Amino acid sequence: MSRPEPYAFEFEDGTVREWQLTDMGADSTLVEDYTPSLFVSGPDDSLADLRARLEVDPKVAETRLERWATDLHEAHVGERSEVLRVDCERVDDVRQLAREIRGVHESGTHAPGTFRLFDVDLEPGFRYCLDRGIDPTPTRELRTLRLDLGDHSLAAGDVSALRIEGESVADTDGGGDPQSVLETLRDRLEHDDPDVLVVSHGDLVPLLAERASELGFKADEFHLGRTPGWTQLAGETTYESYGRVGHSPARYQVPGRAIVDTSNSFLWNQSGLAGLEYMVEQTARPLQETAWGSIGTLLTSRQIRLARREWAVLAPQNKWEPERFSDVRTLHAADRGGFTFEPEVGFHEDVHEIDFASLYPRIICEHGISPETVDCAHDAGDFVDDSHRVPELGYEVCEPVSDAVDGDTAFLPAVLGPLLADRAAIKDRLADDPAEPEASRLRAESGAIKWVLVSSFGYQGYRNAKYGRIECHEAINAYARDIALTAKRRLEDAGWRIVHGIVDSLWVTPREGVDPESLEDVIDRVSAQVGIPLEHDGSYEWVCFVPLRESIPDGDDEGTGAFESGSAGALTKYFGKRELGTYKFRGIELRQRSTPAFVAESQRAFVEALDREREPEAVCDVLERRLGSLRRGDVDLSTLEITTRVSKPLSAYRKRTRTVAALERYERRGINRQPGQSVRYVVADDDARGPERVRLPFEAGGEYDTDFYASQLVRACESVLSPLGWDRTRIRRALRDGRLLELSAFVD
Missing domain, CATH: 3.30.70 (Alpha-Beta Plaits)
Structure with a gap:
């Protein structure tokens, strides 16, 4: 029987150690003839x-x-x-x-x-799999073990607060001293023999090893890997992507086990282990490298694999192809994004949301858009007709030359087509209502595919994309605009009115005084005409599109918050009630990461009150009760925590913001916070200057600033009532008018 393919790799002094999964655990093989x-x-x-x-x-x-x-x-x-x-x-x-x-x-x-x-610039494991033709997809179900340690304990080097699989070791075994904790962890590692260590932070690896050494454990008595030792693969870094500062913590490796650092794995947090395993199969990146890779990195890996294996194309270190010369008219037409229909701010009943399934990836596949086919530079004969010209731009999209590569599909469609097919198949399987374990795995795989498909469009315009090209980005946008306008015409001709639309989604309602055609029939006709499925995503009893504020706070210092009564809403800022009784929220405070849980839960209560009563006064009654809870001190501090991302080092801040106050308190506690990382705090006294303005979550006791959180509640209420023409001035006036609270105010 042939040896199973390896799933993990270690590189040292010109050798490679491959780890193969077995029924009992894992075995290793040393490879000494690899030359990258x-x-x-x-x-x-x-x-x-x-x-x-x-x-x-x-x-x-x-x-x-x-x-x-x-x-x-x-x-x-x-x-x-x-x-x-x-x-x-x-x-x-x-x-x-x-x-x-x-x-x-x-x-x-x-x-x-x-x-x-x-x-x-290929990661070592990915390079090795690429060179050797290895598929590192795990050959059996993986065993995982989760280890968590809070930031404060991690910074203090205190392992006594370690949690294994969510349970405190000290509480479980009755011993909270580091020696007992490490002995318990050692026994658990030996018993479970995990293939994957899921850690709350990569720095747990050196911390646990160092504490074990200090406490007298020998190397063969305590080790996180299947054999003794650990290696630092990379130090922590700060980077900027699309104007946003990010932080990548240090990365570590232990023998025979993959490490998933949940503080540094977007895909784990979105799709879990099943999503990671699916992307291992699609990219040929080993599990650990897949876990820390960004969505763009995973897409690039899939492209590099396909380019090498089927096209014999090397991966350039730097993007080389410049934007081609275009006349002013073409530049003007090309320098546009997706089409957006200005939302009708207000309260709308009987609304239907329809959207094109994976619009941008399907445009790529339907029209054969790829760097080598859009205005291709070679003379491949007279194969271009009007059906292969990009709307508005006139770019010619040529057919793949089938004798040149393996198959007759353009490169980008070859990359994305299988992902689209897999997602469609998953959707069909989920429609059959499979048992929960399978359904959970299918949802995770579908989520992983979704994120990669989302990145495929923007990647074409990314300056460092190895196989990107700006003309492809422009062509995709041009097709998307043409499709949106085609759908608009067909819907309006059929008696439907568009109340909002953004790129691939439309919200429609019957035109007043018109008996519209069946929406399903119109959807089918549009789908057939544009070649991309238009789907009925949901029906709403009502939807509110929220107007745009004149001044939008930066998350740290409050602006005026006044609304423009006739202005368009933020492009995805709305809330509504589906016909099935569930609510959908986009863009408003409860969907924002920085919003405290108490404010988010309160905003949901405001929406529910509006749904029940359809009167702004009823919402104000609920707001009054929530404000009362704040003023009485009845709100749990943990529900008032604010989470915000640090954009620069502490020394670079010029304003005394709440973020600065939190950073100063973290520094006092010996906790290092780099740009791109997040800070969490409760506002204790917003009028104070310096660190006393906030408290960190793990700092015992303390009070909260009632007035600050009251303003946050009013702001959240304003987002709910602004579609009805109420701003915060009118809300505050309603709170002062001495009305008796309605009974509905006490219903959650």
């Missing part, structure tokens, strides 16, 4: 000079000339370039050698940009 490669293209004489220099470099195992496609355009027409393949002694040597080629070998004797580098 990078590729270099350039003029023949320059490559010859570079090759001579690299052959005497101790980091280089071998060099040779090979033929590869260096971009999708070459692969599209069946061309290949001669490139220099450089095999390195160790995985860590690849990026170092790439820096030397740029900074030493090129800058010294060649013009900048002489060399183009490929397959440089």
